[in-house]
Amino acid sequence: MSGLGAAAELPGWRLSRAEGAGEAGPFPPQEPRGAGEVGFLQELPSYRSALRRRAGAGPQERPWGSLRSAQDPGPEREGEESPARPARELPLSVREKRRLRACQQADITGLSGWNQWKRTSSKSVRKILSEVKELSSHLKLWQHDIHSIEGKFGTGVQSYFSFLRFLVMLNFVIFILMFSFVTLPSIISKHGIFNSTFAKIPPKKIDSHCTVYEPGGNKGLVYFYTYIKDLFSGTGFLEVTSLFYGYYTIDAAWISIIRYNLPLAYLLTTFAYLAVSLFWIIKRSVEGFNQNLIHGVDQFQSYSNKVFAGWDFCITDPSAAERKHRSLLSELQTDLEEERQKRKIAERTMKEKIRIYSLRLFINVIVLAILSACFYSIYRATVFSQDHSNVSMRHAMKTRAANLLVQYLPSIVITLANFIAPQIFSFLITFEDYSPAFEIKLTLMRCVFMRLASIGVLMLSLWNHIAYCVTDMCKACGYNYELYPCWESEVGQEMYKLMIFDFIVILAVTLFVDFPRKLLVTHCSCKLVQWFGLLEFQISGNVLEIVYGQTICWIGTFFSPLLPAIATVKYFIIFYIKKISLIHTCKPAARPIRASSANFFFLVVLLIGLVLAFIPLGISIAHIPSSKACGPFRSFNTSWAVVPYTILGFPAGLQQVINGIASEAFAVPFFMVICLVMLYFIALAGAHKQVVEQLREQLLLESRDKQFLIRQITEAQRH
Numbered sequence: 001m002s003g004l005g006a007a008a009e010l011p012g013w014r015l016s017r018a019e020g021a022g023e024a025g026p027f028p029p030q031e032p033r034g035a036g037e038v039g040f041l042q043e044l045p046s047y048r049s050a051l052r053r054r055a056g057a058g059p060q061e062r063p064w065g066s067l068r069s070a071q072d073p074g075p076e077r078e079g080e081e082s083p084a085r086p087a088r089e090l091p092l093s094v095r096e097k098r099r100l101r102a103c104q105q106a107d108i109t110g111l112s113g114w115n116q117w118k119r120t121s122s123k124s125v126r127k128i129l130s131e132v133k134e135l136s137s138h139l140k141l142w143q144h145d146i147h148s149i150e151g152k153f154g155t156g157v158q159s160y161f162s163f164l165r166f167l168v169m170l171n172f173v174i175f176i177l178m179f180s181f182v183t184l185p186s187i188i189s190k191h192g193i194f195n196s197t198f199a200k201i202p203p204k205k206i207d208s209h210c211t212v213y214e215p216g217g218n219k220g221l222v223y224f225y226t227y228i229k230d231l232f233s234g235t236g237f238l239e240v241t242s243l244f245y246g247y248y249t250i251d252a253a254w255i256s257i258i259r260y261n262l263p264l265a266y267l268l269t270t271f272a273y274l275a276v277s278l279f280w281i282i283k284r285s286v287e288g289f290n291q292n293l294i295h296g297v298d299q300f301q302s303y304s305n306k307v308f309a310g311w312d313f314c315i316t317d318p319s320a321a322e323r324k325h326r327s328l329l330s331e332l333q334t335d336l337e338e339e340r341q342k343r344k345i346a347e348r349t350m351k352e353k354i355r356i357y358s359l360r361l362f363i364n365v366i367v368l369a370i371l372s373a374c375f376y377s378i379y380r381a382t383v384f385s386q387d388h389s390n391v392s393m394r395h396a397m398k399t400r401a402a403n404l405l406v407q408y409l410p411s412i413v414i415t416l417a418n419f420i421a422p423q424i425f426s427f428l429i430t431f432e433d434y435s436p437a438f439e440i441k442l443t444l445m446r447c448v449f450m451r452l453a454s455i456g457v458l459m460l461s462l463w464n465h466i467a468y469c470v471t472d473m474c475k476a477c478g479y480n481y482e483l484y485p486c487w488e489s490e491v492g493q494e495m496y497k498l499m500i501f502d503f504i505v506i507l508a509v510t511l512f513v514d515f516p517r518k519l520l521v522t523h524c525s526c527k528l529v530q531w532f533g534l535l536e537f538q539i540s541g542n543v544l545e546i547v548y549g550q551t552i553c554w555i556g557t558f559f560s561p562l563l564p565a566i567a568t569v570k571y572f573i574i575f576y577i578k579k580i581s582l583i584h585t586c587k588p589a590a591r592p593i594r595a596s597s598a599n600f601f602f603l604v605v606l607l608i609g610l611v612l613a614f615i616p617l618g619i620s621i622a623h624i625p626s627s628k629a630c631g632p633f634r635s636f637n638t639s640w641a642v643v644p645y646t647i648l649g650f651p652a653g654l655q656q657v658i659n660g661i662a663s664e665a666f667a668v669p670f671f672m673v674i675c676l677v678m679l680y681f682i683a684l685a686g687a688h689k690q691v692v693e694q695l696r697e698q699l700l701l702e703s704r705d706k707q708f709l710i711r712q713i714t715e716a717q718r719h
Helices: 005-007 011-019 037-041 043-051 063-072 073-080 094-109 113-139 143-153 157-188 224-233 262-299 299-307 319-347 351-393 400-406 410-428 436-466 472-475 488-525 525-533 539-555 563-585 595-622 640-649 651-659 662-719
Strands: 196-198 250-255 257-260
Touching: 005 262, 063 257, 063 262, 073 351, 143 157, 143 400, 143 563, 157 262, 157 539, 157 563, 157 595, 224 488, 250 319, 262 640, 299 319, 299 488, 351 400, 351 410, 400 410, 410 436, 410 488, 410 539, 410 595, 436 488, 436 539, 436 595, 472 651, 488 525, 488 539, 488 563, 539 595
Parallel strands: none
Antiparallel strands: 196 250, 250 257
C-alpha cells in the first residue's frame, strides 16, 4: 500500500472524501475497504493507545469517537462557535475564513430587522472595545521603558519593573481613598468650605488627665535645622498637620445639610483600602498562576511555541524587532538553564545527595542564627530609643544631632539588618545548588521573613511601652498617657521614619556603591576589581525592598493617612533610579529567570506582606485602647467600638438583621455552605484537569500518527 493511500485512511481524510464524494475531483468514489486497509489503520499509535485505554469499555464505544468529535466538529458545532468568535480568530485558512464570512453575511440578510440590528450593534461594540483596549495599552505608565528593559535584560528583570508599576498604581488608589473620605472632609469642615461646620464631643467618663495633648509644635524663633529635623522625623510642624492621626480630632462634620460620621468613615476606609489591595493582588496572582501553569505543563511545548509562534509579525520598527529578538533569546536561555539544572539533579549520586543535603541543613542553621541576632538587635534598639527619647523630652540633650540619631535608631538598625542579611543570604544560597527560579524564591522567603518580622518586632516593642502602666492614673486611661498622649501619632511617626530612611538608603546605595563600582571596573585593571566585576541586577533583593516598603505603607496608613501619597512618589522616583542604575551600572544576569514564575511569586510575597499587615492593624483597632486626647476615636474605648455604637442608631428591624448576621446561628450554616461550594469547585477543577489531560494525550497521539505516516510514505518511496 502506498504512503498516500495510508494517509487517506485517517479518519479526518475519510470524512473529507465522504463529504466530497459527489463532487468532481481527482479522487474516485470511495470503494469498500479491504482487510489490509483495516489492518493498516489498526497499526496507528493512536488506535492502539485508545484500545488499551478503553479495554473495559462496551462495544458501543468506539476508540475513534472522542478524537473524531474533537477534530471534526459538525456543522451544528461550527454554527454555535461562529457567532461567539470573529472569523479572523478561528484557526482556519484564508479561503475557509472567506467562505465562513460569506455564510455569516448570508445568515444576517435572512434575519429580521431587530436581529440584524442586534448582530451589527454587538459587532460594533466589540470593535469599539478592542480599539479602546489597544489605546489604553499605549497610555499605560512606562510602557516603552519596560519594553526596552525587557529586550535588553530579559523578562525576569522586566517583571520587577512591572511589579513596581503595579505598586505605584495601588498606592495611588489607596491615597485617593484616604484623601477623599478622611482628609478632604476634615479640611473642608475645619475651614468652613461649602458652609460646613464640625463638632468635637468631649469624651465621657474619662479622667481629665487622659485628654491632655500638647503637640511639640515649633514656637518662637526656630532655626532652619529644626525644620530639617522635623521633616525627617515627622515631629514639630509635621505632627500637627493632616499627615498624622492626631490631626483628625473631629467627631462629626456637617457639609451643607449632610452629617458626615468621620470616625466611622475613618475605620471603613481603612477596611476598604485593605480589601482593595487584597482583591487586586489576588486578581493579578490568578493571572500569573495561569501563565505559570501553562509554562510548567510541557517544556517541549514551550520550546515549540517560542520557536514557531513566538515572533510578532506586526513589528515594523527595527529597534522593537531587536528587543523582541533579545526577549525570545532570553526566554530560550532560561528554558535551557532549567533543563540543565534538572539533568544535573537527576544525575546526582547518593554520595552527592548526602553532601548537598548536609550542607543545606548547616546553612539553614546559620540563617536561623542570623535572623535571631537581627530580631534581638531591633528589639534592643527600639527599647533604647524609646527610653532615651523620653528622657530627652524632660532633659535636653547636648546636641540636636544626637537627639535625631536616637529617634532614628530603630530605623537605622532595621535598615542595616535588611541590607546586610540579604547579602549574606545571597552568598550562602550559591552553595546550596538550587535552580535559578527556586534560588530567587528561597532567598526572597528568607529575606521576607526577616524584613516583615522586623516590623513585627518594632511594633511589639512599641506596644510594650504604650501598654506599660504602673500607677492608677495610667491604668484609668488604659495606656501610658504620660509618655504617649497620642500613641497613634507616635506609631505613625515610626512608620514615616522607616519609609523615609528606606528611600534614603536606596538612593545612597545607587549613588555611592553602584556607580563607583561601575567606574572602578571600567577604568581600573586591578585583578581584584575585575574579579568583582559589574553588578548583576539582584531581582530578589530589589523586590524585597519594595515589598518591605509596601508593608510599612499598609500598616502606617491607619496612623498616617497621607502615607500612601509619600509611597507613590517614592516608588515613582525609585523606578527611574533603578532604571538608570540597571542601564549604566548592571550587566545581564548570567542565570536568567522566567517572567511568568517571577510575577506570580512576587505577588505571593506581596500577599504575605499584606496578610502580616492585618495582624498589627487588627490589634491596634480591636485590642489597644484608643487615645483619649486626639484622633476621631477618642470618645470610644477602642477604634472598633464605633461600629456597634453606629449600629445602635439604626432602626430596630435593621439592628436585628445585623445582629442575626453576626451571630453563631448564621455563621455556622454560612461556613458550611462555603465549604460545600469549595468542594464543588475542587471537584469541578479535578474534572477539568482530567479533560485537559485527555486532550493533551490526543495531541500527543496525533503527533505520533504524523510520524508514523511520514515513515510509511518514506518507505513507500524507497520501494
